[in-house]
Amino acid sequence: MSALRPLDKLPGLNTATILLVGTEDALLQQLADSMLKADCTSELKVHLARSLPLPCSVNRPRIDLIVFVVNLHSKLSLQSVEESLCHLDAAFFLGKVAFLATGAGRDSHCSIHRNTVVKLAHTYRSPLLFCDLEIEDFRAAMAQRLVRLLQICAGHVPGVSALNLLSLMRGSENPSLEDL
Amino acid sequence: MDETLAEFFRRTILKIPMTEMMTILKTWNFMSENQLQTVNFRQRKESIVQDLVLLCEENHASLNDAAHLDIIYTQFHRHQKIWDVFQMSKAPGDDIDLFDMEQFKSSFKKILQRALKNVTVSFRDAEENSVWIRIAWGTQYKKPNQYKPAYVVYYSQTPYAFTSSSRLKSNLPLLGQALTVASKHHQIVKMDLRSRYLDSLKAIVFKQYNQSFETHNCTTSLQEGSLGLDINMDSRIIHENKVEKERVQRVTQEIFGDYPQPRLEFAQYKLETKFKSDLNGGILAEREEPLRCLVKFSSPHLLEALKSLAPAGIADAPLSPLLTCIPNKGKNYFKIRDK
Numbered sequence A: 001m002s003a004l005r006p007l008d009k010l011p012g013l014n015t016a017t018i019l020l021v022g023t024e025d026a027l028l029q030q031l032a033d034s035m036l037k038a039d040c041t042s043e044l045k046v047h048l049a050r051s052l053p054l055p056c057s058v059n060r061p062r063i064d065l066i067v068f069v070v071n072l073h074s075k076l077s078l079q080s081v082e083e084s085l086c087h088l089d090a091a092f093f094l095g096k097v098a099f100l101a102t103g104a105g106r107d108s109h110c111s112i113h114r115n116t117v118v119k120l121a122h123t124y125r126s127p128l129l130f131c132d133l134e135i136e137d138f139r140a141a142m143a144q145r146l147v148r149l150l151q152i153c154a155g156h157v158p159g160v161s162a163l164n165l166l167s168l169m170r171g172s173e174n175p176s177l178e179d180l
Numbered sequence B: 001m002d003e004t005l006a007e008f009f010r011r012t013i014l015k016i017p018m019t020e021m022m023t024i025l026k027t028w029n030f031m032s033e034n035q036l037q038t039v040n041f042r043q044r045k046e047s048i049v050q051d052l053v054l055l056c057e058e059n060h061a062s063l064n065d066a067a068h069l070d071i072i073y074t075q076f077h078r079h080q081k082i083w084d085v086f087q088m089s090k091a092p093g094d095d096i097d098l099f100d101m102e103q104f105k106s107s108f109k110k111i112l113q114r115a116l117k118n119v120t121v122s123f124r125d126a127e128e129n130s131v132w133i134r135i136a137w138g139t140q141y142k143k144p145n146q147y148k149p150a151y152v153v154y155y156s157q158t159p160y161a162f163t164s165s166s167r168l169k170s171n172l173p174l175l176g177q178a179l180t181v182a183s184k185h186h187q188i189v190k191m192d193l194r195s196r197y198l199d200s201l202k203a204i205v206f207k208q209y210n211q212s213f214e215t216h217n218c219t220t221s222l223q224e225g226s227l228g229l230d231i232n233m234d235s236r237i238i239h240e241n242k243v244e245k246e247r248v249q250r251v252t253q254e255i256f257g258d259y260p261q262p263r264l265e266f267a268q269y270k271l272e273t274k275f276k277s278d279l280n281g282g283i284l285a286e287r288e289e290p291l292r293c294l295v296k297f298s299s300p301h302l303l304e305a306l307k308s309l310a311p312a313g314i315a316d317a318p319l320s321p322l323l324t325c326i327p328n329k330g331k332n333y334f335k336i337r338d339k
Helices: A025-037 A075-085 A114-123 A136-153 A162-169 B003-014 B018-028 B033-038 B045-058 B063-076 B101-116 B169-182 B198-205 B216-228 B242-256 B302-309
Strands: A015-021 A043-049 A065-071 A097-102 A128-130 B083-089 B119-126 B130-137 B150-155 B160-164 B187-195 B237-239 B266-273 B291-298 B333-337
Touching (some): A015 A025, A025 A043, A025 A065, A025 A136, A065 A136, A097 A114, A114 A128, B003 B045, B003 B063, B018 B033, B033 B045, B063 B119, B083 B169, B083 B198, B101 B119, B101 B130, B101 B169, B150 B169, B169 B187, B187 B198
Parallel strands (some): A015 A065, A097 A128, B266 B333
Antiparallel strands (some): B150 B160, B266 B291
């Protein structure tokens, strides 16, 4: 079980592959369904994993974008994501990793503070998205957004590359931790 | 019919929701079809109740009839009460006696009446050889209070009785005694099992919740569709941890079976253990006395919730036996001490 590398395989023709990593299977499944419903010219492939490293027995295509899903209601999900991150090649962090935190809407259920994930995403220099995946409309919007990111990461959008996505980190509303 | 009895009728009928009025009155079977037809059910509830009480008076209704109506109402609304379970046992040398329901009823009633003098005991036979007992408690010097009765459900020839939790704790020993003697048992203990759902409690103590255990293997193909791989088969979605997923499903299946779980809404764990911590030191580590703490799980359907924890990825499979042993042990109140 070796670390996953971003560019060790040739891309499939017009194929974009995303890997969703998170402990909560039902949420990932729903998000995957929404993504496949979204309008997209590329051929999408969605891989779902509980944690990294991935089992090495399977022959899988090149992975263009990895999204770590953290449920703020479950410490297990954060812990598992933190452990998974060690099994990732550093080159992925050049724009091909994103964090997605769900469950912030119901504050009373949260067992992870929002700042914890903000710090985590910042440590790994990767964008952090917030979305309540349990609400269908929000999920659909997030799916659309992820599809767009994925297309960029897969190189299907002329003129923009995954590296540009790092600009997502410095939103005007959320100055990065260093700026504070 | 005296004033208090009329009032008791009035209040009992008043608490029946209008949508169930007809069904309950028909189950009660005290008023004839013709009599019921004379009542105009399209007026205000107060007036309907007034008419019904008049009909009761006409039929010379007794306190026992009112108690019956109250039992029927409770049977319809059994989920509004919290039920306790009592388990009885026979003495080692005891013979198996023939059980006679009439004898049970009369001796049960006699024991309570002898001790309290003022007590109303009413019975109503129900499904599966069970009997519902309603007890309105009084004392030597006080008339029974009809508005705070206790309900007991006893399944004949079984060692189990279910009682609605009542506020009158002082009468509990007497009730236990009456049950043991009347059902010819020797001892009675209260189990650590409570729920709103009488039928689920019954399923747990009579071990009815996973009945097709023997046919377990034959249903393997069937369950895979229902519990296991219910993920949709879109070829564009690839599950990387399929093996792990299947293991979780299998383990869950083995522990919970593939039938609907009995319904409980809470489980409580009282910990009286010494404080343990990976980080040594701290003021708690040196304490001699146990650290007391109470963990309470609640859910509209606790066992189904526990069952779906591991497949949903919220907990690791297998779950702690403390959580999974609830139906097996017939217990949802636990006390945990150091060994």
